[in-house]
Amino acid sequence: MTSPLKTLSAALAGGSVEVIDLTHTLDPDFPVIVLPPEFGQCARFRMEEVSAYDGRGPAWKWHNISMNEHTGTHFDAPIHWISGKDVAHGAVDEIDVSVFVGPVVVIDCSAGAAENDDFELTPEIITTWEREHGPIPADSWVLMRTDWSKRKGADYLNMADDGPHSPGPTPAAIALLLERGIRGFGTETVGTDAGQGMHYSPPYPAHFLLHGAGKYGLQCLTNLDLLPATGAVLVAPPLKIKGGTGSPLRVLAMVDRSNA
Amino acid sequence: MKRKDYQGVVIAAPVSVPYVRYSQETAQWWIARALKDMLKSASLTPVDLDGLSVSSFTLFPDTPVGLTQHLGLSPRWLDSIPMGGASGVIALRRAARAVQAGDADIVACVAGDANRIDSFRQLLSSFSRFAMDASYPYGSGGPNASFALIADAYMAEYGAKPEHFGRIAVAQRANALRYKNAIMKSPLSLEQYLSARPISEPFGLYDCVMPCAGAEGFLVMREEEAEARGLTFARLAGTIERHNAFPQDPVQMRGGWAMDIDELYGMSGCGPGDIDLLQTYDDYPVISMMQFEDLGFCDKGEGAHFVSSHDLTIDGDFPHNTSGGQLSAGQAGAAGGYLGLVEAVRQLTGLAGGTQVKGAKTAMVSGFGMINYDRGLCSSAAILRSGG
């Protein structure tokens, strides 16, 4: 029997399995979540030159970088939220690494999100999706495609006087996904929750319910429009930060292009 | 207590080392040359000198103390006179007291300064603490600007005009043409004076001296010493010095002479009418004009009229600055404070050559120096008589 990894290697080399980058570039100008100013804020990505083939280091160039665990395309661990604070192995360094590679399905909400900044992912949308693509497999990543990643500048956070407006899941939708036994939930927006997610009960249901159930989050994803609804494999290993609540990461998807 | 007289003090061996506009030589070099010439003209050797008085701006980091070792002199009396244009007369006055008291028998009074390119600027910027703090940062015009302010106030107060100052400068140039060491060699007309390029208004080019390098000196001794050595000499009839006179005057319109002039004439036993020639410190013509007033040749404010009604050349009715003064002979730093005195001694000993004033018996020399902030602080004057 051929080793599955040999098969994979051959598929990768031959192009029948394509690797797609779902990651935004870490850039000082990339938005981060903005909380009310009296709260602690998410640090923006920053990079300072330590040397550049000069007196500070004649033959080499390197940078010090700094950011929050939740800056840029990033991973949310269960202990990120109060509901998940007691989850076993809830920090990024404790999570079983097998979690970081696995199947992924994509629910396309881009048409609705184009119409409505506050578009909601509801149980109805999920069940409609399942009628077309079959039940959401247990232990798979579920990504909500909104094409929000194509937005530029202030339209990305889309702040108004009553807070940000961006699509996200309803509490019932998250409850349904948990019923399906998913591994985690990912979005193209700055958080797994809708911009107005604080007004749900519970507030920020994706964070509250997913992490409370020991599930993971991915946000600020891009290129979800290049993924099939089902069948892709997600590679999303966070940095091994001791006690980390999350981590910037490089998110990749392997997509079958064999037309098999 | 009444000041003691200067009876028996004489001045001999007047020496001027020819001036150079810019020179690489040091103050030590210039002073050595003057001393050597003085000793030679008096047939003395260095060991005969037991007194030394030095004035120089450019000895730094040395002082006259270092100079004794540098030049191999062992005086028992040493003086340093850092008084700029007042140095010559003040050096004489103090040396006179030394020889009168027997502290020294032969005092060499010498002044000399170097002048390298840019050294004048450096001298200005570090001239005094008040100049550094309160004068130099205001245009860095140096003494030109400071005395221009004095001239401006004087002209406004007394109505003096540029042509009055021009009479002083033009006469001195005429005198300088007869003095072989003068830096300025070409005639100067009143028209040239009046149309000169401005330096610091109201001053134009010919109101200002030319900084240069050079040295001057003379010997001071008791009359019997001079006679024993067969030297020709001039006698010191009287002398005064004063510092920071009239500090309450808002702007300087008079110098310290005005405080002491009566005493000077008193101890000298003469009056203004007895003076055959006058050597003033002429850093600017306006300052010479002030001296005419403060030394009693005319009333305060009458200087302009005085110069208009007198001929200040060697052959005129009021011979003034017969070697051309600093305006035409050049200003060799502290030696500028010796120029008039050395010339006066030459006049009274018949050594003046081309500048000789006929029948000169009594000369007055005045000095003025050290613009510390807004005015000259040191003033001095002496009356000399021909010896024998």
Add this chain to the structure above:
Amino acid sequence: MSEKLPPPAKKNPQLRQRVPTLPPVARSRAALGLTAAAARGRFMLQHCAECGAVQYPPRDACASCLCVALEWRDTGRKARIIAETRIHVSPDPYFRERLPWRTGLARLEAGPTVLCHLHGDVGRGDAVMMDLKLDKAGQGVMIALPETRSADMEDDPLLRALTADPKHRRILVTDLRSAIAKPLIEALLAAGASHVFAGEPEAWRRGSERDAIAALDQVSVMPLDVTDQASVSRLAGEIGGKTDIVINTARHVRPGGVLGSDTVFAREEFEINALGLMRLAQGFGPAMCSRTADGTNSAAAFVNILSVHALSADPGYGAFSASQAAAYSISQTLRSEFRSSGLRVMNVFTGPTDDEWHQPLPPPKVTAGALAKAIVAGLKSGVEDVFCGDVAKDLEERWRRDPKVLERELTGGGA
């Protein structure tokens, strides 16, 4: 009457830009008292503690009674010019480039005669108002000004060299999200600034007066985040060669002491308030330093807005006070580093500002408009230190009197 200063012509790119030179910089320790007074816009001279005689030039002992207790006191500015000159020859490179240069003797009603620079509108015989200003060497100098103001008197070239007047200058206001940005920009334009660059951090956020600011004539909004070295470098590369004044409005304030708060807020405060200032200075300073003699729109000043608690901490804003002390310290080093170019660092110390971060505090508080006005006035007068508002002025006074007493009062223990 001073001639109105015309806007500068475009520069001829074939001519070498003039290298900055400085007027004489050396001063005695006593004379630095003039500099200290000028830096704060005061007219102070030494007064004898015993006989009251007013002294000038500064000295170490009274010239009337030899008392060595000389006190710097505010002194009457009235004087009369008793002599004047126009200098046409100067060996000093700075003045030589600016000849002819007018100076005069001013007789102060307070007593002394003062050698001073002359404003173009005054001459011998005139009654004048004396002022102490910082020259390009950063030293206090005397200038005689007209007794009554005239329309364009600030345009006098000699006076203009002693100030950092915004007129015809191009000014970077570093953070348009600051509450003072808009009133400040408007005040700068009203004062004749030819252009204002308004830095915008985090353009991906909304909720600023960006659009209103961008709509102003002669204002460009430019991306600038003082916490991001690359952003500062990018903007400096773009406009650094034509920035004449930098006014750093970037500021991060959070209440809280030291024990009660964590270092996240503190770090943000240091990043913006202290390191941000460093980044701006590194980005814009060198080019500005090379352009301090560049004609009418030469580089003139670098302005910081600091809490007066940079001098003595407000424990209610412990980390913020620390960041302000750090920024103040950085500004002092910048003064040293900018000194050889004549670029001025102006620190504007303010008391509590009238904003959300000082909302529970009792009045008086400094409004954005008042702060903007103080900044423009400071630039026009050319001072180094501005204390804006009653709280800042009061605190400065107490700090001068006794820093330890002030510390005890601020940390509890005063009645």
